[in-house]
Amino acid sequence: xxxxxxxxxYIPKYRIKMEEIAAVWGEEAQRIKKGLGIEEKxxxxxxxxxxxxxxxxxxxxxxxxxxxxxxxxxxxxGSESHPYAVKPxxxxxxxxxxxxxxxxxxxxEFACKAGTxxxxxxxxxxxxxxxxxxxxxxxxxxxxxPGDALEYSAAAGAGAYIIGNEKGEILAEIExxxxxxxxxxxxxxxxxxEFPQHGGRFTGLPAYFKHxxxxxxxxxxxxxxxxxxxxxxxxxxxxxxxPREVAKMLGIEEKxxxxxxxxxxxxxxxxxxxxxxxxxVLDDAKPGEKIFVASFGSGAGSDAFSINVTDxxxxxxxxxxxxxxxxxxxxxxxxxxxxxxxxxxxSL
Amino acid sequence: xxxEALPLSWRRIPERYCLIGNxxxxxxxxxxxxxxxxxxxxxxxxxxDKTYSGKGxxxxxxxxxxxxxxxxxxxxxxxxxxxxxxxxxxxxxxVDCGEKDVKIGSLVKMVFRKIKEDGDEGVIHYGFKFGLxx
Amino acid sequence: MRDVAxxxxxxxxxxxxxxRGFREIVIDAGKKALNDAKIKGEEIDGMFVGTMAAGSLIxxxxxxxxxxxxxxxxxxxxxxxxAACASGGVAFRQGYMAIASGLHDCVVVxxxxxxxDVSTASVSDALGGAGDQEWELFMGATFPALYAFMAxxxxxxxxxxxxxxxxxxxxxxxxAARNPCAQYQNEITIxxxxxxxxxxxxxxxxxxxxxxxxxAAVVLMPLEKAKKYxxxxxxxxxxxxxSDVIALHSRxxxxxxxxxxxxxxxxxxxxxxxxxxxxxxxxxxxxTIAEIMAIEDLGFFKKGEGGKASAExxxxxxxxxxxxxxxxxxGCGHPVGATGIKQIVEIAWQLRGEANQRQVKDARxxxxxxxxxxxxxxxIHILEKGF
Numbered sequence: 091x092x093x094x095x096x097x098x099x100y101i102p103k104y105r106i107k108m109e110e111i112a113a114v115w116g117e118e119a120q121r122i123k124k125g126l127g128i129e130e131k132x133x134x135x136x137x138x139x140x141x142x143x144x145x146x147x148x149x150x151x152x153x154x155x156x157x158x159x160x161x162x163x164x165x166x167x168g169s170e171s172h173p174y175a176v177k178p179x180x181x182x183x184x185x186x187x188x189x190x191x192x193x194x195x196x197x198x199e200f201a202c203k204a205g206t207x208x209x210x211x212x213x214x215x216x217x218x219x220x221x222x223x224x225x226x227x228x229x230x231x232x233x234x235x236p237g238d239a240l241e242y243s244a245a246a247g248a249g250a251y252i253i254g255n256e257k258g259e260i261l262a263e264i265e266x267x268x269x270x271x272x273x274x275x276x277x278x279x280x281x282x283x284e285f286p287q288h289g290g291r292f293t294g295l296p297a298y299f300k301h302x303x304x305x306x307x308x309x310x311x312x313x314x315x316x317x318x319x320x321x322x323x324x325x326x327x328x329x330x331x332x333p334r335e336v337a338k339m340l341g342i343e344e345k346x347x348x349x350x351x352x353x354x355x356x357x358x359x360x361x362x363x364x365x366x367x368x369x370x371v372l373d374d375a376k377p378g379e380k381i382f383v384a385s386f387g388s389g390a391g392s393d394a395f396s397i398n399v400t401d402x403x404x405x406x407x408x409x410x411x412x413x414x415x416x417x418x419x420x421x422x423x424x425x426x427x428x429x430x431x432x433x434x435x436x437s438l
Numbered sequence: 439x440x441x442e443a444l445p446l447s448w449r450r451i452p453e454r455y456c457l458i459g460n461x462x463x464x465x466x467x468x469x470x471x472x473x474x475x476x477x478x479x480x481x482x483x484x485x486x487d488k489t490y491s492g493k494g495x496x497x498x499x500x501x502x503x504x505x506x507x508x509x510x511x512x513x514x515x516x517x518x519x520x521x522x523x524x525x526x527x528x529x530x531x532x533v534d535c536g537e538k539d540v541k542i543g544s545l546v547k548m549v550f551r552k553i554k555e556d557g558d559e560g561v562i563h564y565g566f567k568f569g570l571x572x
Numbered sequence: 573m574r575d576v577a578x579x580x581x582x583x584x585x586x587x588x589x590x591x592r593g594f595r596e597i598v599i600d601a602g603k604k605a606l607n608d609a610k611i612k613g614e615e616i617d618g619m620f621v622g623t624m625a626a627g628s629l630i631x632x633x634x635x636x637x638x639x640x641x642x643x644x645x646x647x648x649x650x651x652x653x654x655a656a657c658a659s660g661g662v663a664f665r666q667g668y669m670a671i672a673s674g675l676h677d678c679v680v681v682x683x684x685x686x687x688x689d690v691s692t693a694s695v696s697d698a699l700g701g702a703g704d705q706e707w708e709l710f711m712g713a714t715f716p717a718l719y720a721f722m723a724x725x726x727x728x729x730x731x732x733x734x735x736x737x738x739x740x741x742x743x744x745x746x747x748a749a750r751n752p753c754a755q756y757q758n759e760i761t762i763x764x765x766x767x768x769x770x771x772x773x774x775x776x777x778x779x780x781x782x783x784x785x786x787x788a789a790v791v792l793m794p795l796e797k798a799k800k801y802x803x804x805x806x807x808x809x810x811x812x813x814x815s816d817v818i819a820l821h822s823r824x825x826x827x828x829x830x831x832x833x834x835x836x837x838x839x840x841x842x843x844x845x846x847x848x849x850x851x852x853x854x855x856x857x858x859x860t861i862a863e864i865m866a867i868e869d870l871g872f873f874k875k876g877e878g879g880k881a882s883a884e885x886x887x888x889x890x891x892x893x894x895x896x897x898x899x900x901x902x903g904c905g906h907p908v909g910a911t912g913i914k915q916i917v918e919i920a921w922q923l924r925g926e927a928n929q930r931q932v933k934d935a936r937x938x939x940x941x942x943x944x945x946x947x948x949x950x951x952i953h954i955l956e957k958g959f
Binding site for chain 3: 446450471497498499500501502503504505506507509512515517518519526527528529530531537542553554563565
């Protein structure tokens with residue numbers, strides 16, 4: 091048995107509304123909000139980055155897991171906005187969480203699914219008894235080029251998961267995981283480029299939908315389950331539209347989708363997105379319920395998970411801030427302040 | 439800016455990341471940052487590492503408008519002396535708040551943030567700051 | 573121990589001395605002191621120079637030798653003394669001890685800082701070194717912020733107000749306007765202070781001492797010998813110094829400087845005097861709150877009543893205890909290394925009756941209070957009219 095023994099999310103306090111960005115570029119805010127299904131997005135503080143958010147989410151996960159952080163054998167951090175191009179985020183995080191020097195640490199990058207990739211690796215290590223506990227984090231302070239469609243959605247947030255294999259500790263068993271990937275250049279950022287580029291509508295059908303559906307079908311086949319067997323669905327949420335369309339394709343009712351769909355209120359948190367969505371579901375889920383998760387990373391791939399909530403969840407989630415609490419705690423920025431927060435002022 | 443004080447900053451990582459100080463087993467006084475000699479007991483002192491909880495309250499504070507080099511992006515910020523629940527006091531920023539949100543006695547807890555960066559290409563120095571507890 | 577006297581004093585005009593460098597201002601003050609002492613230079617057998625941050629501010633270390641060289645005093649023993657903003661006061665104490673011990677017979681003590689050759693930001697960083705670099709400055713503290721912490725606590729514990737603090741600046745500008753050597757020659761009002769930009773709340777620009785170029789120097793001799801050179805020797809009747817933990821946050825109280833209290837206690841004991849016996853006092857008002865705390869810690873007013881006393885004019889030239897007749901650090905300027913010596917120069921002038929428009933009537937005993945950093949060093953001297 092392998093599963094989640096602790097989880098935590100982190101969403102920075104600052105928000106910017108679609109109206110605020112649209113006004114700068116002379117766009118119609120209503121059309122953008124409707125098109126993207128996003129009202130506002132989360133923006134990091136001037137002193138926050140993927141490493142600091144990963145630590146904050148990790149600290150909540152640790153508090154919920156109620157374990158000595160020294161027992162964590164692996165710390166993997168997935169992000170497309172690692173603070174350093176060379177020098178791991180994971181060592182910063184492992185050090186701040188006092189995991190000890192015997193921790194296997196590494197950074198992951200797979201666009202928006204780096205966090206779930208890290209989770210799969212953690213499962214393997216724990217399941218094979220190589221280590222007792224493993225920490226997987228997805229954390230991003232995503233950037234969009236000023237004026238680009240991505241500027242409306244690229245947001246900041248993190249999700250952290252501690253994986254273990256003792257039944258008495260597991261709050262949600264990960265029953266199975268699969269991946270579906272192919273070389274699909276729908277979105278990328280070259281080594282020294284500041285902002286990513288993307289294929290516009292090409293990011294849809296051949297990328298997001300093909301891979302998420304591919305992973306979903308593979309998971310159903312592998313587990314012998316059907317969509318109707320799940321109580322909640324969490325998809326990667328680059329906007330509010332894509333996950334709703336996937337849900338339609340799979341015949342999922344809104345009430346199973348909406349608990350894990352937070353992007354309308356915080357934007358696309360990239361590597362954090364599906365993990366924050368899952369945390370949102372775990373904050374409310376009852377023992378015995380079944381959760382379906384499918385991430386998506388451009389380039390492209392999707393990791394799907396079948397998760398069964400256990401009795402332990404009730405006690406374990408008492409510690410730490412919930413996703414809803416993070417969402418509610420907010421302060422709006424003007425575009426000018428946003429430009430400062432995101433260091434888009436070149437002379438600074 | 440070159441990262442010239444690299445070893446200096448690196449040596450402080452356990453204290454700055456995890457709030458690890460020490461305590462004198464003889465007189466039971468807690469210290470932060472760590473001391474190599476207990477100022478109360480001197481030769482009789484026996485110092486052992488101690489990790490602080492990160493919980494505390496504001497002892498004094500100020501909204502700093504004119505900031506040192508390297509802190510321009512954070513300006514203005516609330517800087518405070520925090521009294522940790524175990525006793526020692528530390529100087530640190532209180533994040534995500536304005537001056538009116540803070541009072542002497544406000545409860546705070548440690549958060550992990552960037553303290554400063556050695557320019558665009560140098561190292562990033564991380565460490566503790568504090569956030570207001572609601 | 574021999575009795576020690578001041579036989580000559582001098583200081584450069586404090587201010588933004590764009591056309592003079594470190595050497596020029598030091599030599600200016602040194603020449604004035606030597607002329608005042610009516611000595612040629614052959615008598616001098618030792619020198620101490622207080623300077624805090626020459627390395628950061630002008631890239632110059634080894635200041636002791638540099639000044640001996642340009643004063644034409646080689647090969648005398650010449651030593652730099654550093655104790656942050658108390659460098660001057662501590663250097664003076666070294667000179668005092670050198671004469672008192674009998675090791676030297678004529679010592680020049682100088683203090684100097686050249687601060688305007690670099691940007692304001694670089695000055696702030698250099699001065700920051702007076703605090704705990706790793707645990708205060710690294711966390712984003714500035715000196716105004718550290719004194720702001722004290723001000724906030726003083727307001728919290730004793731109800732001290734921003735207007736009371738402002739009254740300190742107003743009084744010190746008034747005195748400075750009567751001191752030709754002072755950086756500022758203008759009087760200001762409470763409104764000037766209250767409306768100035770906030771640097772670190774509650775401290776505003778006019779609560780803070782400025783960036784200043786300046787130097788000051790004094791000549792010391794054994795009292796017996798002094799009488800051969802001057803009709804107006806000034807006797808040093810107490811010299812005390814104390815230290816405290818360097819980081820402000822580690823102090824038990826933020827509303828007093830323990831180093832000040834301890835040094836003051838020692839000084840009063842040495843001189844066999846009480847605060848009531850002091851006729852005029854120069855205190856370390858790097859910020860207005862610092863003067864309020866100093867006049868309490870030195871025993872002129874009860875703890876918590878310094879703000880009220882200042883606002884009521886008790887520290888003015890015609891008040892109960894005239895404080896900072898020179899204009900203090902706020903009005904006269906604060907070239908950090910020079911400040912401690914300038915305080916001695918001012919008190920000497922007062923005791924010699926040469927302070928003109930700002931002369932305190934019948935001043936017989938004066939005191940200087942020089943603080944390093946946020947209070948981790950304090951040097952206190954009591955001087956007495958020796959004629």
